[in-house]
Amino acid sequence: DVKVTQSSRYLVKRTGEKVFLECVQDMDHENMFWYRQDPGLGLRLIYFSYDVKMKEKGDIPEGYSVSREKKERFSLILESASTNQTSMYLCASSSINEQFFGPGTRLTVL
Amino acid sequence: AQSVTQLGSHVSVSEGALVLLRCNYSSSVPPYLFWYVQYPNQGLQLLLKYTSAATLVKGINGFEAEFKKSETSFHLTKPSAHMSDAAEYFCWTGANNLFFGTGTRLTVIP
Numbered sequence: 001d002v003k004v005t006q007s008s009r010y011l012v013k014r015t016g017e018k019v020f021l022e023c024v025q026d027m028d029h030e031n032m033f034w035y036r037q038d039p040g041l042g043l044r045l046i047y048f049s050y051d052v053k054m055k056e057k058g059d060i061p062e063g064y065s066v067s068r069e070k071k072e073r074f075s076l077i078l079e080s081a082s083t084n085q086t087s088m089y090l091c092a093s094s095s096i097n098e099q100f101f102g103p104g105t106r107l108t109v110l
Numbered sequence: 111a112q113s114v115t116q117l118g119s120h121v122s123v124s125e126g127a128l129v130l131l132r133c134n135y136s137s138s139v140p141p142y143l144f145w146y147v148q149y150p151n152q153g154l155q156l157l158l159k160y161t162s163a164a165t166l167v168k169g170i171n172g173f174e175a176e177f178k179k180s181e182t183s184f185h186l187t188k189p190s191a192h193m194s195d196a197a198e199y200f201c202w203t204g205a206n207n208l209f210f211g212t213g214t215r216l217t218v219i220p
Contacts, residue, residue, distance in 0.1 A: 004153075035210075040119060042212035043200065090153060098144070099202075101153040 003027070004102040006091050012108045019078040021105050023091030031094040032074035034058075034066065036087040037104070043090065049074055081109045114143075114201045116211035124219045129173075129188040131214045133201035136182065143184040144202040145175055148213075154200065160184060171195070191218045 007022035025032065031050055035043040035058075045058030047066040055066050063085060067075040074093075078085055086109045091102040117132040135143060143160040158169025165177045171194075175186045186199060196218045201211040 040212070042116075043210040092154075098156065098159065099146075099154075101146075101155070103153040 004091060004093055004100050006089075006102040006105050008105050009103060010106050010108075012110065013078075013081050014110050015082060017078075017081050017109075019081050019107065019109075021076040021078075021089055021091075021107070023074045023076070023093075023102055024072055025074075025093040025100070026072065027093060027095070027100065028071065029093040029095055029100075030071070032068065033092040033094070033099070034064075034074065034076045035090045035092065036060070037090055038087050046076065081107075083109050085109050114203055114211045116199075116201050116214050118214055119212060120215050120217065122217040122219055123191045125193055126190050129186070129191045129195065129216065131186040131199050131201075131216065133175075133184045133186065133211060134182050135184060135201075135203055142203065143175075143177060145169065145173070145184075145186050146200045146202060146210075148198045148200065150197070157186070157199070191216075193218050193220065 004025045013019050033048040034046045037043050044060050046060055046064050047055055047058050049055045049068040052068055052071050065077045089105045092099045113136050115134045123129055145157040146154040147157045148154045157173055158167045158175055160167050160177045168174045173188045175184050177184050198213045198215045200213050
């Protein structure tokens with residue numbers, strides 16, 4: 001049974017805090033993704049990674065960074081959280097032509 | 111670049127009525143096409159996918175979609191809506207394409 005897990009379902013942080021969102025997959029996938037989901041905007045790609053230590057910017061990378069030190073783990077980092085980063089964050093990993101999603105982390109920045 | 115367009119960010123149907131969610135793609139070559147569903151407070155899960163084996167694709171929970179090259183469409187349908195179908199639905203072109211549709215929120219009215 002394929003599985004993508006995210007470290008937190010709900011998270012509340014204050015403006016200026018450094019935030020880590022962790023994602024782990026157990027399918028030995030090379031490709032991993034971070035999206036944010038906002039009402040009316042669908043899923044927007046923040047960063048993705050095709051291999052360990054490899055990262056590529058997506059559509060909206062500003063204010064975010066990522067880390068991929070191990071194949072199974074892809075971390076999203078908010079260096080200094082801001083209120084406009086309040087959102088649902090979805091991690092995914094993919095085999096050829098299919099993406100598998102984690103349950104999401106709803107982040108609120110106060 | 112491949113992309114998808116979902117027509118209608120909100121669709122409401124009565125319980126027992128036909129469900130029709132629209133997705134059009136732009137591509138010069140036959141794409142892979144997917145529909146994902148997101149139930150409240152959950153991650154995305156695969157509903158069905160088209161990989162050129164058959165133009166009519168059956169998915170889970172009674173949903174199906176038909177690939178129409180002449181119309182560049184891959185609309186999602188279900189003959190009779192259930193209350194449990196209330197969710198957000200996303201169309202995606204797959205492969206290494208990173209673009210999801212903006213999503214269609216389906217409301218089922220008792």
